[in-house]
Amino acid sequence: MDQTATNNVRVGEAGGTTSKDILVVVSKLKSFVKTASGMNTSASVAEILSNIVRKECLKAIENAKKEGRKTVMDRDFHTTTTTGTF
Secondary structure, eight states: OOOEEETTEEEOSTTOOOTTSOOSOHHHHHHHHHHHHSOOOOTHHHHHHHHHHHHHHHHHHHHHHHTTOSSOOGGGSOOSSOOOOO
16 A cells, blocks of 8 residues: 555545545535635645645544544544524
């Protein structure tokens, strides 16, 4: 298995991810922004949001590891926002 470290994310086998992959559904993102505000969304927003998702996932992975689990759960994402509908 060929693996290299990229921003603490291991990249390797087919089907893996790289630090450049877009992790959000761009059409859904654009639709949400348009519906919520009437605004358009720049193409570069998807990359920025993917980086935010990556960082938060890495934090959640560490939280799950600290609790001795191999499954990341919602409680591993510590946020200051409440869940609900927008």
